[in-house]
Each structure stands twice: as structure tokens, then as C-alpha cells.
Amino acid sequence: MASAPLLSKATILVVDDDPDVLLALALLLRPLAGHVLTEKNPERLPALLRQERPDLVLLDMNYQSAANTGNEGFYWLAQLKKLAPSLVVVLMTAYGDIDLAVRALKDGAADFVVKPWRNDKLVATLAEALGRASGAAPMQALPANQANAALIGESEAMQAVRYKLEKIAPTDANVLIMGENGTGKDVVARLLHQLSPRAAGPFVAVDLGAITDSLFESELFGHLKGAFTDARQDRAGRFEAAQGGTLFLDEIGNLPLPQQVKLLAVLQNRQVVRLGSNTPVPIDVRVLSATNAPLYQLAAEDRFRKDLVYRLNTIEITLPPLRERGGDVLLLARHFTAQYAAKYHKPDLELADSALARLRVHAFPGNVRELQHTIERAVIMAEGSVLHDSDLLFSALEAAAPTAFVPTLRLDELEKTAIQRVIDKHQGNISQAARELGITRMALYRRLGKHNL
Structure with a gap:
């Protein structure tokens, strides 16, 4: 595995409360980086920053210790950026917390990787983050990294x-x-x-x-x-x-x-x-x-x-349909928002939580192409700097088309399909959807989690 020049000279601090994770990352990174440090206790981060002056911190988002901030990753990211504003911080998160990681990018994280990681993807992510921070010209990407850039998504599929x-x-x-x-x-x-x-x-x-x-x-x-x-x-x-x-x-x-x-x-x-x-x-x-x-x-x-x-x-x-790719929908939506905001000269445009919630539950029979066109229309018509759920108009062509779902008699698939259609009908309004389905809001939330919607 080749190492970029910036990575080979960098001091990397890995922070995770799992000793097995620390050992695995130390074994992976030490042959590639200039110096690798590992730490179980995030409380020691301020002292380590003063003593070691790392170029990059690979920071886990969740720890066994209690935290009064709701999520330790956000708290420690804020502390790191306060102590060293130019420090490159890459977050590690479980697959189910991708939404949190995407939010953390707004708070100053350079990037994130998903556990369990793939070694080539992790190394490429760290090297790219260092390259962007240094202002260096983009390095010659590894073939895997080129694929990662073009095929946006972290789902297993x-x-x-x-x-x-x-x-x-x-x-x-x-x-x-x-x-x-x-x-x-x-x-x-x-x-x-x-x-x-x-x-x-x-x-x-x-x-x-x-x-x-x-x-x-x-x-x-x-x-x-x-x-x-x-x-x-x-x-x-x-x-x-x-x-x-x-x-x-x-x-x-x-x-x-x-x-x-x-x-x-x-x-x-x-x-x-x-x-x-x-x-x-x-x-x-x-x-x-x-x-x-x-x-x-x-x-x-x-x-x-x-x-x-x-x-x-x-x-x-x-290739999997978009409805089977979980959190990839939000990653793609943010990517297209940035892409079309730049194209149509609307900088700093972002998606509101209500828009993300609606995107999360839409079935997308037209897949990535439908999502791309939906975001482009929303960006063109945007009045302010935030896209809300009301700005997302899904294609009438796709809505009128025969359903893209594979016919099934499995009860769980029938339930998932019914929930998706009702939520689409009510444009992401959970209360109205629950009322039509004849269940409580909490019961609907449980089913959304069950079906990864």
C-alpha cells in the first residue's frame, strides 16, 4: 500500500477507548506515517496536543464514559478546534451514526471513516485530509480512492x-x-x-x-x-x-x-x-x-x-437501488447540494433537518438520478441559504410510474412499502402518516428504525 508524501511525514494521534481498535490502527499506520500515537482516554487530549503537536487526530465519536454533551465526538471535536483551529480531525463512526458524522463536517471535521473500515479507504481519507489542509495540489489518487470519489456512499452494498x-x-x-x-x-x-x-x-x-x-x-x-x-x-x-x-x-x-x-x-x-x-x-x-x-x-x-x-x-x-442504501441518500444529497450551489452561484447553501428527514423516507423509484434532479430543482428555486422539506418536489413522472419495488409477499417488505408510500404521501409529516397508518408516532418511529428508513 503506497503512502502519500504528506502522510509519511505526519504525526497522527488515534483516540479510541477500544484497545483492539488502537492496536489495529497502530499496526496499519506506523509503516505509512511519520509518527503514530494512540490514546484511550479523550480527557488527555488537551495535554497531548501541547506535548506532541499532532498533524492529524483520528477521533472516535463514542466512548464508554458518560458525557453531558449528548455525543462525545461533537464535544471533543469542538475542544480540539478550540485548542488548535488548524488541526486536521478525522472522525470514526459506526455505520448507523453516519448522519452524526455528516453533521460534524459542518463543525470543522475534515472527513470521517466508517467502522469497520477498509484499510485502503482509511489511508486515502487521511492522506486527502492532510493534503487539503496543506493546500497541496491534489495527489494522484489510488484507484480505490477514485472509485470512492465517484461512487459516493458508505453503505455495505x-x-x-x-x-x-x-x-x-x-x-x-x-x-x-x-x-x-x-x-x-x-x-x-x-x-x-x-x-x-x-x-x-x-x-x-x-x-x-x-x-x-x-x-x-x-x-x-x-x-x-x-x-x-x-x-x-x-x-x-x-x-x-x-x-x-x-x-x-x-x-x-x-x-x-x-x-x-x-x-x-x-x-x-x-x-x-x-x-x-x-x-x-x-x-x-x-x-x-x-x-x-x-x-x-x-x-x-x-x-x-x-x-x-x-x-x-x-x-x-x-448496482443496488437507492432505497436499499440507507444513509447514502443524505451523503449524496449534500454532495449534489454543494455541486449545484456552486454551479448556480449560490454559495453556503445547506439542507435543513426537515429536508433531510424527508429525503430519508422517500422511496426514490428513480434512484440517484431522481435525487440529483430533485436537488438541482431545489437549488435553482431556493430563495435563502437553507433548503427546507417544502423545497423538495419529487418527480411527478416517477410518482406516476409503476412502482419500482420487486413484487413480494413478505410481511416485512409489505409493511416497509406501505410506510414509505404513506410518508411520501404526507411529505414526511410523521404525525399525519402515523394517523393514516393507524398507529402512534412512537410506533411509527420504531418501524422506521426497524426498516432502516
């Missing part, structure tokens, strides 16, 4: 996606990316290209759902002048255009059977023949494909060729 992406990207294997509309399949495809040995080559994307049957061969394989009525000059197809790089075939599930046969032949032979020509052209491309269609079901029904599936999915990545 997204950590699994990033882990698989990091393993797959350096290879030349064909990849099939599956997931509902709006989950970010195109983002993953571009990341696979950017983190691969082919990154210097072209990335060519083709929406197969937008290509007519009559133009399929010309678009993908190319043609010679005069091959058909409108062929006024020679033209290379998408396979040749992607030579030495990556070809991304989006909406592969929409491909008719006759075109599937032609695509399969190209993938097997690694060569194309332009329309109007008899000369094969060797191709050197990595093929990525994506679909929201149930490809295996289509194959079982003989509507999609099984041999083509095998060619496309040497490796498979399935």
Missing part, C-alpha cells in the same frame, strides 16, 4: 460494489453492469475504463436502445462508401472507434435476437467486417455492457442468447 470494481478494473475482462434505471451504471462503466490499463485509449458509449435495426451493423461495424443509399463515404463503426480502449454497450437487454447473433460473432472472432466489404478488421477493445432488464430471465425464455450472456459477463456488477 456500495462498499461491495467498490471492492469488486477495484478488482475488476485492472483486468481486460468483459463486464456486465446490472441495476435499475438511475443507479449509475454509466458512472461505473466510465470508472472501469478510467482505472484500467486502457485509460489512455478512447471510451465509446453506444445506446443500443436508440439504434434502429437497419442501422445496427453500420453503427457498430462501419460501412464503405456506396454500401447503401445514404453511405456517401467510408465510415468506421463504434468497434473500430474504440480500438485500444473501451466500448460501452448500454441497454444491451433491448437488442433483438438477429442483432445478438451478429454481436456474438464479433466478440468471438475479435474482428469486424464493414458493410460493403469482405475484409475483416481486427479489433482490440474491452467490452462493457449494461442493462436494467432481467437478462437471465430473458435468456431462460430464449429471448436473449445464453452464449452472448456468457461473452458479456465474464464478471458481473449489480
